Amino acid sequence: MSPSSRDVHEDVAAYALGVLDEEDHQAFERHLMSCEECQAELRELSEVPGLLDAVRQDRSNSLTGTDDDRASR
Template identity: 65%
Template sequence: MHEEVAAYVLGVLDEQDHEAFERHLDGCPECQAQLKELSEVPVSLDELKHSPSASEDSR
């Protein structure tokens, strides 16, 4: 379960795995800490997707 934190944050787990991970998360401080650390990843990825690339900046 511990290796599924990133997949959970990115929303790529199927429904069954998502539910199983949430049950695991309730009692696992290690995964809770990892989840807290990774919670900003989707926001950061979205910001990168909408920002101009370095090559566009040099024009």
């Protein structure tokens, strides 16, 4: 496996989180359509972002601001 193709496979996590920059997002999506390995991995990872949202919501409910806000006060 070439270094560049390994990189593409690793994009699956950033893709699942929705944080790839637009160009990479498009590129990974094209790759995804033909890579069964990435498809399987995407299915596996797809519930993680929803779980991370629990932390995010918990913070916004229980804290008055983000870490940045507090640091600047």
